[in-house]
Amino acid sequence: MKLSNFFLPILKENPSEAKIKSHQLMLRSGMIRQSASGIYSWLPLGLRVLKNIENVVRDEQNNAGANELLMPTIQSADIWKESGRYDDYGKEMLRITDRHDRDLLYGPTNEELITQIFRDNVKSYKSLPLLLYHIQWKFRDEIRPRFGVMRCREFLMKDTYSFDLDKSSAENSYKKMFLSYLKTFEKFDLKAIPMKAETGPIGGDLSHEFIILAETGESEVFLDKNLLEIETKYINYTKEKIDKIVNKYSSFYAATDEKHDVIEFEKKVEKKNRLNTRGIEIGHIFYFGDKYSKSMKAFVNSKDGSNINPQMGSYGIGVSRLPAAIIEAKYNGEYMKWPNSVTPFKVAILNLGKNGDEADQKSEDIYQILKNSNLDPILDDTSENPSSKFKNFDLIGIPYQIIIGSKLKKDEYEFKELGEDKKIMSKEEIINKLKKIYAIDK
Amino acid sequence: MKLSNFFLPILKENPSEAKIKSHQLMLRSGMIRQSASGIYSWLPLGLRVLKNIENVVRDEQNNAGANELLMPTIQSADIWKESGRYDDYGKEMLRITDRHDRDLLYGPTNEELITQIFRDNVKSYKSLPLLLYHIQWKFRDEIRPRFGVMRCREFLMKDTYSFDLDKSSAENSYKKMFLSYLKTFEKFDLKAIPMKAETGPIGGDLSHEFIILAETGESEVFLDKNLLEIETKYINYTKEKIDKIVNKYSSFYAATDEKHDVIEFEKKVEKKNRLNTRGIEIGHIFYFGDKYSKSMKAFVNSKDGSNINPQMGSYGIGVSRLPAAIIEAKYNGEYMKWPNSVTPFKVAILNLGKNGDEADQKSEDIYQILKNSNLDPILDDTSENPSSKFKNFDLIGIPYQIIIGSKLKKDEYEFKELGEDKKIMSKEEIINKLKKIYAIDK
Numbered sequence: 001m002k003l004s005n006f007f008l009p010i011l012k013e014n015p016s017e018a019k020i021k022s023h024q025l026m027l028r029s030g031m032i033r034q035s036a037s038g039i040y041s042w043l044p045l046g047l048r049v050l051k052n053i054e055n056v057v058r059d060e061q062n063n064a065g066a067n068e069l070l071m072p073t074i075q076s077a078d079i080w081k082e083s084g085r086y087d088d089y090g091k092e093m094l095r096i097t098d099r100h101d102r103d104l105l106y107g108p109t110n111e112e113l114i115t116q117i118f119r120d121n122v123k124s125y126k127s128l129p130l131l132l133y134h135i136q137w138k139f140r141d142e143i144r145p146r147f148g149v150m151r152c153r154e155f156l157m158k159d160t161y162s163f164d165l166d167k168s169s170a171e172n173s174y175k176k177m178f179l180s181y182l183k184t185f186e187k188f189d190l191k192a193i194p195m196k197a198e199t200g201p202i203g204g205d206l207s208h209e210f211i212i213l214a215e216t217g218e219s220e221v222f223l224d225k226n227l228l229e230i231e232t233k234y235i236n237y238t239k240e241k242i243d244k245i246v247n248k249y250s251s252f253y254a255a256t257d258e259k260h261d262v263i264e265f266e267k268k269v270e271k272k273n274r275l276n277t278r279g280i281e282i283g284h285i286f287y288f289g290d291k292y293s294k295s296m297k298a299f300v301n302s303k304d305g306s307n308i309n310p311q312m313g314s315y316g317i318g319v320s321r322l323p324a325a326i327i328e329a330k331y332n333g334e335y336m337k338w339p340n341s342v343t344p345f346k347v348a349i350l351n352l353g354k355n356g357d358e359a360d361q362k363s364e365d366i367y368q369i370l371k372n373s374n375l376d377p378i379l380d381d382t383s384e385n386p387s388s389k390f391k392n393f394d395l396i397g398i399p400y401q402i403i404i405g406s407k408l409k410k411d412e413y414e415f416k417e418l419g420e421d422k423k424i425m426s427k428e429e430i431i432n433k434l435k436k437i438y439a440i441d442k
Numbered sequence: 443m444k445l446s447n448f449f450l451p452i453l454k455e456n457p458s459e460a461k462i463k464s465h466q467l468m469l470r471s472g473m474i475r476q477s478a479s480g481i482y483s484w485l486p487l488g489l490r491v492l493k494n495i496e497n498v499v500r501d502e503q504n505n506a507g508a509n510e511l512l513m514p515t516i517q518s519a520d521i522w523k524e525s526g527r528y529d530d531y532g533k534e535m536l537r538i539t540d541r542h543d544r545d546l547l548y549g550p551t552n553e554e555l556i557t558q559i560f561r562d563n564v565k566s567y568k569s570l571p572l573l574l575y576h577i578q579w580k581f582r583d584e585i586r587p588r589f590g591v592m593r594c595r596e597f598l599m600k601d602t603y604s605f606d607l608d609k610s611s612a613e614n615s616y617k618k619m620f621l622s623y624l625k626t627f628e629k630f631d632l633k634a635i636p637m638k639a640e641t642g643p644i645g646g647d648l649s650h651e652f653i654i655l656a657e658t659g660e661s662e663v664f665l666d667k668n669l670l671e672i673e674t675k676y677i678n679y680t681k682e683k684i685d686k687i688v689n690k691y692s693s694f695y696a697a698t699d700e701k702h703d704v705i706e707f708e709k710k711v712e713k714k715n716r717l718n719t720r721g722i723e724i725g726h727i728f729y730f731g732d733k734y735s736k737s738m739k740a741f742v743n744s745k746d747g748s749n750i751n752p753q754m755g756s757y758g759i760g761v762s763r764l765p766a767a768i769i770e771a772k773y774n775g776e777y778m779k780w781p782n783s784v785t786p787f788k789v790a791i792l793n794l795g796k797n798g799d800e801a802d803q804k805s806e807d808i809y810q811i812l813k814n815s816n817l818d819p820i821l822d823d824t825s826e827n828p829s830s831k832f833k834n835f836d837l838i839g840i841p842y843q844i845i846i847g848s849k850l851k852k853d854e855y856e857f858k859e860l861g862e863d864k865k866i867m868s869k870e871e872i873i874n875k876l877k878k879i880y881a882i883d884k
Contacts, residue, residue, distance in 0.1 A: 005507060005509075006509065007509040007511065007563075007572065007574060009563035009564070030563075033559060033562065033563065035513065035514060035517065035518070035555060035558065035559070036514075036516070036517065036518035036520075036546070037544075039514045039516055039517075039518075040514060041511060041512065041513045041514060041555070041559055042511060042512040043511050043559075043563075044509045044510060044511050047510060047511055047512050050512070065447060067447075067448065067449040067486045068486060068489060069449070069483060069484060069485050069486050069489055070483065070484040070489050070492070071477065071483045072477060072478075072481045072482060072483060072579075072596045073515060073579055073596065074478070074481055074536075074548070074581060074595075074596050075477065075478065075481075076477070076478035076481075078478075091541045092541075094516075094538060094540065096536060096538050096548075098536065098583050099533045099534075099583045099585065102479075104478070106516070106538075106548075113477060113483070116477065117475060117477070117483055117485075120475065121449075121451035121472075121475070121485075122451070130449065132449060137514075137515055137579070139516065141540050141541045143541065153516075154514045154515065154516050
């Protein structure tokens, strides 16, 4: 992509309505624009980040054996009346009446709809365990939307639903999702800490929030520093491995202020390992047994011919919240550096030459090579001055830059990883380095 | 993917509510389920088709130089009051009131919202021409939804908007989209014929519908058979080439019954070239000048410092309608064969062995090889009998099958393209053939 063809309205100043740094950066770098209170449009730069996040989330759900489908945004109120939640849900639910005076609603979550799909299509115990998920826009009519996409009304969520024959099998599904969440967030280079949580309007008796640490986070958290050292990257989805990692996580103290117990914290955690900071919720998982399958009469035939209401759980990741959460964790106020899995472009080429000099051709050449190597470059081919090009790219956050001025020799380029020193490299060295970084073989 | 892990509820019989063959096939093969009147869930098989279609549409928009963004589904009524369409749009618009009694609506189209984004972010003539598009769910409260996803209420649409400084530049944008639509539909192996159309509620004075020919189509069409011979695959987006192809299309007669003129048809088209059949609308493009930019006060500074309202157009493709349209065009009642660009899996492996015999290992082997070669296979590893496996795959519509029974020699496999005869081939021959078909290098 060439910047001159890319719709990227960058703002020079922090907009006054943005109170936190992710909201500021997303507006300034032209990632999002508000179109109504708590409702945002994702401009091209923001959409690239959002799509990359969505794909990482999707890949790991697929790795865990979940099946992707897509439920609609608009639901019939009838199924919510069946489950008993239509009256409970309150004013956060966006209620709609259609031209035939039927009650509809914009789905704030999908337990009812997925239970309906299960009820109509699954008949036998042989189909269980079953994990189904979708990635879809949802709406919650927040009374006071704020902080940009962090607390907005229309938001993109990945929600998975598990169906199992009995409680012990349901626990396995729960733990599998537990691991998949840790692996997902690790791919964003985030430390996500699972913490026991209230079940709220979803119901049930087991729940964890996944919280990433960021000083600007919405809630206070207390945890054992040992939790920061655990890695899940190489752990496979076998029952034994899953049990082990869940036990490991559960053995260390971690709690939000809501559930914090000072006495236990001090008893269980050595002083040097006590960490008290703030965090942002980016995932939430629930086990709620037959709450929905029973009320909505969803059942399968068991081996002995009896009807069994499946045990269910639900598992959410706030996809459209993640760009903001990553910024809160990674933006140091001077420059933003996106994780490699998320970056909107893999590499930026900054042409600092004057219009018409040899830097133009040099930029164009390496741009074409990178493009053909699937290294998805963005070339700043505008006539802005060098200092504002650098400033813009500090906001845009591409982790690697190739800087092309008029002073270097023919096959010399400045290569820079954000936050590191510049290096002089040849074209070939740069391409090989980037291929290695992004694990591109060809 | 192994069929035993894939959520695919196949129906044995045609559901009585389905009146047309695409609706029947999509229900029977487990692609979609209705969740409320005119509102559908896309099950895993259907979602794969839908995503592939979406990606083909996206690629060609990018090729044409359009920038992808994503506008929300819910819009403020305020901008529709500015343009004057809020009262005009009638009962098809789903109107919503939020908890603060503000008027919202579920977007049926996005001229107002994109004009708002343009107005707030584009200031200079230097940014034009500009093409912006998104692929997003929309809602039109059809009085009588029917024919499955062909005429439903919540639907996925690709809509592009063009902004130009003057009429002649706007015509170039219009023609560029004209070509991009022909190229897009050609990738689905569909013959789409552009036909002059009414502008309806979008407004403006130039409009074409893109109609594919299918005997079960909703409207009657009359055209010159020469139109079926024109190819656009190798035509680039240069002004000269674009003008030439648009002129070529415009030189032949084509009209829906609404605009049909018998006298002109008979005068202009030789008898042997007259074609009278039916068609399905899958795209619609509009040029409407400054209708929205003027009423919503969107303008740019021109070279001489004056303010100019840009000339606009909008360009829609019914993404969620396309699976049904492709089925209407391709399903012969016996078997469905998806175009290669759309097929939910690239190849099907039918294990016809009895549980535990050598066919299991043979199937597993080739499955792993295909998977590692990015040939995205689905392996039928269920214990259904061979005849129902064949029947199911006639519905599922994967264009290529590898059939593994117990009778063949060690490195012999039956390979079948749907509608063609079976051939005995080696593993290597099959892999190479498929790589060639799908243009996979490695």
